[in-house]
Amino acid sequence: xxxxxxxxxxxxxxxxxxxxxxxxxxxxxxxxxxxxxxxxxxxxxxxxxxxxxxxxxxxxxxxxxxxxxxxxxxxxxxxxxxxxxxxxxxxxxxxxxxxxxxxxxxxxxxxxxxxxxxxxxxxxxxxxxxxxxxxxxxxxxxxxxxxxxxxxxxxxxxxxxxxxxxxxxxxxxxxxxxxxxxxxxxxxxxxxxxxxxxxxxxxxxxxxxxxxxxxxxxxxxxxxxxxxxxxxxxxxxxxxxxxxxxxxxxxxxxxx
Amino acid sequence: xxxxxxxxxxxxxxxxxxxxxxxxxxxxxxxxxxxxxxxxxxxxxxxxxxxxxxxxxxxxxxxxxxxxxxxxxxxxxxxxxxxxxxxxxxxxxxxxxxxxxxxxxxxxxxxxxxxxxxxxxxxxxxxxxxxxxxxxxxxxxxxxxxxxxxxxxxxxxxxxxxxxxxxxxxxxxxxxxxxxxxxxxxxxxxxxxxxxxxxxxxxxxxxxxxxxxxxxxxxxxxxxxxxxxxxxxxxxxxxxxxxxxxxxxxxxxxxxxxxxxxxxxxxxxxxxxxxxxxxxxxxxxxxxxxxxxxxxxxxxxxxxxxxxxxxxxxxxxxxxxxx
Ligand SMILES: Cc1cc2nc3c(=O)[nH]c(=O)nc-3n(C[C@H](O)[C@H](O)[C@H](O)COP(=O)(O)OP(=O)(O)OC[C@H]3O[C@@H](n4cnc5c(N)ncnc54)[C@H](O)[C@@H]3O)c2cc1C
Ligand SMILES: Nc1ncnc2c1ncn2[C@@H]1O[C@H](COP(=O)(O)O)[C@@H](O)[C@H]1O
Numbered sequence: 001x002x003x004x005x006x007x008x009x010x011x012x013x014x015x016x017x018x019x020x021x022x023x024x025x026x027x028x029x030x031x032x033x034x035x036x037x038x039x040x041x042x043x044x045x046x047x048x049x050x051x052x053x054x055x056x057x058x059x060x061x062x063x064x065x066x067x068x069x070x071x072x073x074x075x076x077x078x079x080x081x082x083x084x085x086x087x088x089x090x091x092x093x094x095x096x097x098x099x100x101x102x103x104x105x106x107x108x109x110x111x112x113x114x115x116x117x118x119x120x121x122x123x124x125x126x127x128x129x130x131x132x133x134x135x136x137x138x139x140x141x142x143x144x145x146x147x148x149x150x151x152x153x154x155x156x157x158x159x160x161x162x163x164x165x166x167x168x169x170x171x172x173x174x175x176x177x178x179x180x181x182x183x184x185x186x187x188x189x190x191x192x193x194x195x196x197x198x199x200x201x202x203x204x205x206x207x208x209x210x211x212x213x214x215x216x217x218x219x220x221x222x223x224x225x226x227x228x229x230x231x232x233x234x235x236x237x238x239x240x241x242x243x244x245x246x247x248x249x250x251x252x253x254x255x256x
Numbered sequence: 257x258x259x260x261x262x263x264x265x266x267x268x269x270x271x272x273x274x275x276x277x278x279x280x281x282x283x284x285x286x287x288x289x290x291x292x293x294x295x296x297x298x299x300x301x302x303x304x305x306x307x308x309x310x311x312x313x314x315x316x317x318x319x320x321x322x323x324x325x326x327x328x329x330x331x332x333x334x335x336x337x338x339x340x341x342x343x344x345x346x347x348x349x350x351x352x353x354x355x356x357x358x359x360x361x362x363x364x365x366x367x368x369x370x371x372x373x374x375x376x377x378x379x380x381x382x383x384x385x386x387x388x389x390x391x392x393x394x395x396x397x398x399x400x401x402x403x404x405x406x407x408x409x410x411x412x413x414x415x416x417x418x419x420x421x422x423x424x425x426x427x428x429x430x431x432x433x434x435x436x437x438x439x440x441x442x443x444x445x446x447x448x449x450x451x452x453x454x455x456x457x458x459x460x461x462x463x464x465x466x467x468x469x470x471x472x473x474x475x476x477x478x479x480x481x482x483x484x485x486x487x488x489x490x491x492x493x494x495x496x497x498x499x500x501x502x503x504x505x506x507x508x509x510x511x512x513x514x515x516x517x518x519x520x521x522x523x524x525x526x527x528x529x530x531x532x533x534x535x536x537x538x539x540x541x542x543x544x545x546x547x548x549x550x551x552x553x554x555x556x557x558x559x560x561x562x563x564x565x566x567x568x569x570x571x572x573x574x575x576x577x578x579x
Contacts, residue, residue: 013393013525016548026396041497095364120357123392126400128361128371128410132329136365141440142330144357145510157444161354161510162268165449165503170328171442179358181510186498217370221386221399226550232542232558239565246541247573249557253539255461255485255518256578 001055001151002111002175003046006101006118006130007074009033009064009089013123017225024220028090033065038119040187042180045149046117047078047188053151055113056080060104062089062097068204069195076190076198083205093216094125098133103209106138110175115156120144120179127218131179141172144179258292258383258405259346264336264359265298265310266351269446272306274418275351279411280312281420282378283349287314289380290405292346296427297339299332299434300324311423317343319434328441333362335434340367342432347385347402352410354510360410371408372400374528376415380405393527394550413509413532452504454488460517461487464507464534467494468523468544468563475500477567478522484574490514492530508533522563526551 011017011026012034018027046057058081059074061067071082087100105116116138118131135142147167148159156172161181172178235245250256263283266273280296287294296313298306304320317339324335336359340348350360352374364371376397377388385402387409456462463482469475475489482489489505496506507514509529519537524530526542526549534540535554542555543563552558559566 011392013395014546017392017395019396024398026392037494125373126389126391126398128364128373129358132358132361133365135330136362141328142358142362143328143441145354159447163354163510164513165506165511166268167447167449168326169444169447171444173440176440182493182497218372219401219403221401223396223398225395226390226397226553228553230554232540232552232555234552235557235559239561239569242543242559242561243566243570243573246557246559246570247577249541250485250518250574251577253518256574 001049001053002114003049003055003057004105004114004116005039005043005046005057005059005074005079006116007039007043007059007061007067007070008036008119008122009061009067009070010036010122010124019223019225024223025091026223035070036119036122038121038181041183042117042119043074043077043079044185044187045180045183048184049115049149049151050078058083060085060101062087062092062100064089071204072199072202073190073195075202076195077188081205082202083207085207085209087209087211091215092212093218094127094130095133095217096212096215098130098137099212100209101130102134102137104207112154112174114175115149116140116175116177117180118177120146120181127216129179131177135177138177141176142179143170143172143176145181146178147182148184149178258290260293260295260343261287261290262336262340262343262345262348263294263296263313264332264348264350264356265296265303265306266353266356267298267300267303267306268355270302272309273351273353273355275353275411275413276310277312277418277421278413278416279349279351279421280310281418282411282416284312284420286347286378286380286385290383295343295345297336299335300327307429308426311425311427312421313427316427316429317432318429319432321434321436323436323439326443328439329358329362330441331436331439332359333366334437336363337366338434339432346406348408350408350410352412360408364408369407370402371410372402373410375409375411378409390528393525394531412528414535450502450504452502456488456490456505456507457512457514459488459514461485462514462516462518462537463487463489463520463522464491464524465489465495465522466492466524466530469495470564472498472500474564477564477571481567481571481574484571484578487516492524521551521555522567524551525549526554
């Protein structure tokens, strides 16, 4: 199969996020970036498909902090090709990013067994999800919140998540865009030494494309941190003291 | 009169999802402020009989084509676009749910209208609309203005009260024809949730573990606590995706909705997708090493503490208290 995985860097929310002086965007100074969670699964799903059914995996990213490490890691895990489009992701917005990626992917006709696997959504999707915008631009079928993909007879059967643990199977004609939420297996681990070796032996291809005419189409009035709507009563102290206080709370609410 | 506001009624297996009423309530308030009519859209032959339940809308448009039953996002977006054009709608509300995932974005792509995702708040300001979007796992809010009141808003579940969208009134119903193309995505079958060893929706005491539990082996520490309390262990998505616990134990948007007497959230950050599944717990106790974790905002009790240090001590003390 001809598999494309799109990799997006997002701020790591384990770090504190602060609003910039413009009152609209995030303060970039202390942001630490990591690969968007669903993309870890999209890559894993692509690698599993390649192992089981043959083909090649191309990972594609726009320019973002630490993205080279992520692309090399993908190569170390088993991707065949890594492509970087040197247009900065920062401030671009989903609609414009979709346009750039559609330009790249749509520049030649698709092989009939092509699957484009973006993450289903990301934590900064203010303008919507990229996968459906991309599918619309490429005029390809789309399914989102996908957690399993099985090829059969030139098509794929995909599993989409609903709620309450309910899932459903859909039959999808190829080529298609699938927004991946999780994979059949957890993302594989690759030792740092292997990534280092790949950094020496492999190359990231650079593909120049014109930047989109209109980044970020929404008018943001204000960005801010939510006010605590009823903050928890905090139990202070060492783990031992906290445990004592928790036991008291559990007794008070008659759980023990 | 301002352009009509449309609400896409979300349905699954013959019933209307709560989000439908949440959107009708939010839409009613916006329609009132803007002096616009509020219309609901029901798609599919199976859905058509649900129209009388949508009395909060001024009118319900029904496209009862069988191919719109369990239709993929693309077919639904095409049908919605057609209804928008027929009634001259300015704003469309769609659920920010797994069921409706992608419909809003596909509609935005088709219409060229702006889309505001993850909406938790909405207000009218003159002819403009301002939506509050919740981003970065609940850590940041952005207010976004649709200056001419036209666009698509994806409404986050649980953000608006469902009661405001319910009414005993019987709405007028109008049939519409919409284009239906041969689908490239076809529903095959449901995969029922596997019956787990325990049904977490029926437990009164839940010990919820998140990524903060760090390893598969550490999950045992939570099992020990649950055993001492007479409850069960459940988890956030990353723990399930790692395969440390079965899918039947997942709480949240894609997993189960629970409402136990007490929910311990251990090493769980409190992302909106997790919150969605446990917000109705009677007492929420959160333990997290990050004093700024969003989970503390909605919880009743909290402690900034390493769960791996706390768990064994807490389990011992509970055993001692119970005697
Ligand atoms: C379509 C969709 C559906 C989703 N469905 C669900 C769903 O059903 N359920 C769900 O849960 N999520 C769901 N998610 C994912 C959700 O967005 C979050 O990614 C997830 O809830 C985060 O899980 P977490 O809190 O365990 O992990 P994180 O957000 O990584 O948080 C881990 C927390 O542990 C704390 N921590 C770390 N170490 C320790 C320690 N030693 N002691 C104490 N605290 C510690 C950290 O400070 C942090 O706050 C869904 C997402 C999408 C896009
Ligand atoms: N700048 C980008 N570079 C590469 N892939 C991207 C980019 N933006 C989005 N994507 C892909 O689209 C998915 C969904 O992103 P989005 O909905 O835009 O947040 C991501 O998980 C990536 O797979």
